[in-house]
Amino acid sequence: MFCEKAVELVRELHRMSDGQLPAFNEDGIRQVLEEMKALYEQNQSDVNEAKTEGKTELIPTVKFRHCCLLRNQRCIAAYLYDRLLRIRALRWEYGSVLPTTIRFHMCAEELEWFNQYKKSLATYMRSLGGEEGLDITQDMKPPKSLYIEVRCLKDHGEFEIDDGTVILLKKNSQHFLPRWKCEQLIRQGVLEHVIS
Amino acid sequence: MADALSEASELSGGEESQEEDVLTPAELIARLEEAWLNEKFSPELLENKSELVECVMEQLTHMEENLQRVRKGDLKASVHRMEIDRIRFVLSSYLRSRLQKIEKFFPHVLEKEKSRADGDPSFLSPEEFAFAKEYLANTEVYLKAVALRHMPPNLQSVDMLKAVPEPCLDSFVFLRVKERQENILVEPETDEQREYVVDLEEGSQHLMRYRTIAPLVASGAVQLI
Amino acid sequence: MDTQSYMPVPPGVGMEENFFSLDDILLSHERLPCRTDTAFPKLGFLEKSSETHDIPEGTKMEMPLWLAKGLYERKRHVISVDLPKVYREGWRTVFGADANVVDLHKMGPYYYGLGSQMLHFENAENPEIAQSILQTFIGRFRRTMDSSQNAYNEDTSALLERLDFLERALFRSGQNGLNAFQLWERGRASQLTASNLVTNYRKRKITELQS
Numbered sequence: 001m002f003c004e005k006a007v008e009l010v011r012e013l014h015r016m017s018d019g020q021l022p023a024f025n026e027d028g029i030r031q032v033l034e035e036m037k038a039l040y041e042q043n044q045s046d047v048n049e050a051k052t053e054g055k056t057e058l059i060p061t062v063k064f065r066h067c068c069l070l071r072n073q074r075c076i077a078a079y080l081y082d083r084l085l086r087i088r089a090l091r092w093e094y095g096s097v098l099p100t101t102i103r104f105h106m107c108a109e110e111l112e113w114f115n116q117y118k119k120s121l122a123t124y125m126r127s128l129g130g131e132e133g134l135d136i137t138q139d140m141k142p143p144k145s146l147y148i149e150v151r152c153l154k155d156h157g158e159f160e161i162d163d164g165t166v167i168l169l170k171k172n173s174q175h176f177l178p179r180w181k182c183e184q185l186i187r188q189g190v191l192e193h194v195i196s
Numbered sequence: 197m198a199d200a201l202s203e204a205s206e207l208s209g210g211e212e213s214q215e216e217d218v219l220t221p222a223e224l225i226a227r228l229e230e231a232w233l234n235e236k237f238s239p240e241l242l243e244n245k246s247e248l249v250e251c252v253m254e255q256l257t258h259m260e261e262n263l264q265r266v267r268k269g270d271l272k273a274s275v276h277r278m279e280i281d282r283i284r285f286v287l288s289s290y291l292r293s294r295l296q297k298i299e300k301f302f303p304h305v306l307e308k309e310k311s312r313a314d315g316d317p318s319f320l321s322p323e324e325f326a327f328a329k330e331y332l333a334n335t336e337v338y339l340k341a342v343a344l345r346h347m348p349p350n351l352q353s354v355d356m357l358k359a360v361p362e363p364c365l366d367s368f369v370f371l372r373v374k375e376r377q378e379n380i381l382v383e384p385e386t387d388e389q390r391e392y393v394v395d396l397e398e399g400s401q402h403l404m405r406y407r408t409i410a411p412l413v414a415s416g417a418v419q420l421i
Numbered sequence: 422m423d424t425q426s427y428m429p430v431p432p433g434v435g436m437e438e439n440f441f442s443l444d445d446i447l448l449s450h451e452r453l454p455c456r457t458d459t460a461f462p463k464l465g466f467l468e469k470s471s472e473t474h475d476i477p478e479g480t481k482m483e484m485p486l487w488l489a490k491g492l493y494e495r496k497r498h499v500i501s502v503d504l505p506k507v508y509r510e511g512w513r514t515v516f517g518a519d520a521n522v523v524d525l526h527k528m529g530p531y532y533y534g535l536g537s538q539m540l541h542f543e544n545a546e547n548p549e550i551a552q553s554i555l556q557t558f559i560g561r562f563r564r565t566m567d568s569s570q571n572a573y574n575e576d577t578s579a580l581l582e583r584l585d586f587l588e589r590a591l592f593r594s595g596q597n598g599l600n601a602f603q604l605w606e607r608g609r610a611s612q613l614t615a616s617n618l619v620t621n622y623r624k625r626k627i628t629e630l631q632s
Contacts, residue, residue, distance in 0.1 A: 001467060001485070002467075003485075003487075007446065007447070007450050010443050010446045010447065011447065013443060014443045014444070014447060017429075018427070018617060018618070018621055019425075019426070019427025019429075019617075019618055020618060020621055020622060020625070029342070029343060033343065033346050033347065036347055036348060036351070037348070040348035042463075046463075057460060057462055058462055058463075060459050060460070060461050060462075060492075060499060061461045061462050061463055061464055063491075063492065063499070064461055064464060064488075064492065066491075067487070067488050067491030067492060068488070069348065069351060070351070070491065071487050071488070071491075073344075073347060073351045073354070074440060074446065075446060076343050077339060077343070077344075077354050077359065077440075077441065078430075078440065078441045078442070078443060078446055080338070080339055080342055080343060081335075081339070081359075081430070081441045082429060082430070082441070082443055084335060084338065085427060085428065085429060085430070086427055088299070088426070088427075089426035089427035089428075089618060090426075090618065092426040093426050093616035093617075093618045093619060094616070094618075094619065099622075101622070101626065102622065107342065109338050109341045109342045110338070110342075112338070112341075113334055113335070113337075113338045116330065116334040117331070117334060120326075120327050120330040120331060120334070121327075123323075123326070123327075124295070124323050124324070124326070124327045127323040128249070128253065128291070128323075129249070129250055129253025129254065129256075129257070134253065134284070134287070134288065134291070135288075136288040136291050136292050136295070138288065139281075139284055139285040139288040139289070140613075141285075141610075141611055141613060142282070142285050142611060143278070143281040143282060143285055143611070144611040145278075146274055146277055146278055146281065148613070179281070179613075180281065182613070183613060186613040186614065186615060187613070187614075187615060187616045187619065188615070188616070188619055189615040189616075189619045189620065189623065192615070193612050193613040193614065195608070195609060195612050296428075300428070354440075358440060359440040359441055360430075360440075360441065361430060361431070361433070361439045361441075361442075364434060366434070
């Protein structure tokens with residue numbers, strides 16, 4: 001049956017239901033596009049035949065192929081759109097700089113989309129009051145205390161806190177830090193929030 | 197500031213327009229919390245409250261400045277700092293819910309904005325409007341560049357209004373009644389049921405279809421919880 | 422909670438399909454017993470059992486839901502669509518007796534979704550089908566809800582095994598609620614945690630390194 005390749009693309013994403021981004025399946029897309037091209041050309045020639053030779057019995061076949069074309073288009077569009085939703089999530093979870101391993105899974109146009117998204121979001125956040133604006137990708141959970149206990153899960157180097165003090169984030173070291181300074185590092189898995 | 201305050205007093209019914217100058221910081225934060233909960237629990241994007249947002253941002257800056265004057269290590273300082281963090285959380289969470297809905301429903305949000313009559317209040321703030329337009333353009337460019345332009349001529353576009361789902365106004369929401377309402381028409385749930393009317397007493401809480409009470413959320417007569 | 426940043430397009434409600442929903446695309450890949458009411462010239466190769474050039478009128482073949490929906494027309498006879506067994510009277514009686522004993526995953530896994538989609542095709546039994554789906558859902562909902570609220574910190578695969586796709590989604594959302602409540606009760610709701618995405622990428626990297 002037609003459209004098997006297209007649904008395979010969809011299954012591939014559906015299997016990773018937690019939102020991870022698998023490598024962009026360029027080959028899969030290409031194969032679907034080829035099938036579409038073939039279906040379209042067959043339909044063109046059958047439509048001609050139906051018109052010039054009055055072969056109206058070809059119409060159901062043309063319609064059949066047209067359904068397959070629409071299905072292929074839907075599968076590809078949904079595959080791409082769902083990938084955008086995953087890429088969007090990366091901006092909120094990792095911040096604006098992505099690890100190379102993940103960038104490696106994106107095609108050039110996806111990187112372009114990500115950069116545009118990043119820019120729109122930054123412009124929006126800058127526009128919110130004051131000079132610096134408001135970073136709404138922070139403060140994801142209601143604050144319970146000003147300072148929190150954190151453990152360092154890997155070496156991260158020097159880190160400056162509000163009052164200008166610099167501390168060294170060394171693997172396994174433990175610190176008592178302003179909560180809002182740590183949020184992003186905790187999300188990225190550099191620090192761990194310790195609750196006694 | 198005065199505009200924002202008068203907008204805030206419209207929220208409470210508009211009768212106290214003489215009192216608009218005495219909206220205390222506590223009242224301002226209460227308005228923010230109302231807007232936040234409504235936005236968080238309503239399935240669709242609500243009218244923007246950018247003047248309220250501006251006021252809260254000003255309030256935050258003001259509090260930060262005050263904090264600079266307090267001696268370091270003063271217990272009062274950490275209480276104030278905590279208060280700032282809390283307000284910033286509510287404000288961020290509020291703006292986040294809005295942005296999330298804009299991204300989720302962007303073609304519909306933009307369509308609604310387009311069909312809005314002159315003088316009707318806008319659902320989007322100017323910045324949100326810019327963001328939504330860029331989001332749509334960015335996404336259309338992407339779909340086109342990766343795949344659609346390689347498709348047969350009659351399949352090179354996707355109607356985003358049809359492809360991106362609309363908010364589901366039939367979802368159920370919890371609400372508390374702030375102003376007594378009479379004769380609210382409730383749609384039947386099953387074929388055997390008939391539609392019926394209810395009165396909503398002040399202070400009472402209900403679980404209802406959002407569509408039924410959407411106008412009351414907009415007017416501020418009920419609070420989503 | 423706004424901590425989960427990946428929010429996929431949800432499946433459509435009732436008879437609707439969402440164009441971008443991966444769930445709906447997989448649902449519409451389910452196969453239905455059909456009969457052609459006209460010939461489809463040149464497409465014989467799609468029918469494995471036949472060696473002919475065309476698909477002749479009156480051929481019984483399985484078609485995915487998306488194709489059946491695309492070809493079907495109420496006025497003209499292009500194809501007719503048969504009811505899959507689970508929606509026929511025999512099974513409806515079984516569901517009516519005790520819906521809880523049925524393995525809806527095996528019978529489905531899109532029992533509710535596909536059943537609602539069947540209402541697109543004209544069939545005298547449609548009102549009964551709609552009733553039966555609804556009653557089955559009501560009959561099983563209590564158990565789905567209770568089990569999702571009572572399984573804390575345990576392997577839920579046995580509980581999920583016999584659930585339909587929609588029921589699984591409900592079960593999961595019940596579990597999320599339960600887990601969030603337990604965290605809150607232990608004073609951990611405000612604990613900042615690493616993003617799920619980050620942790621899962623890391624896990625995958627480690628397994629890739631090990632293999």
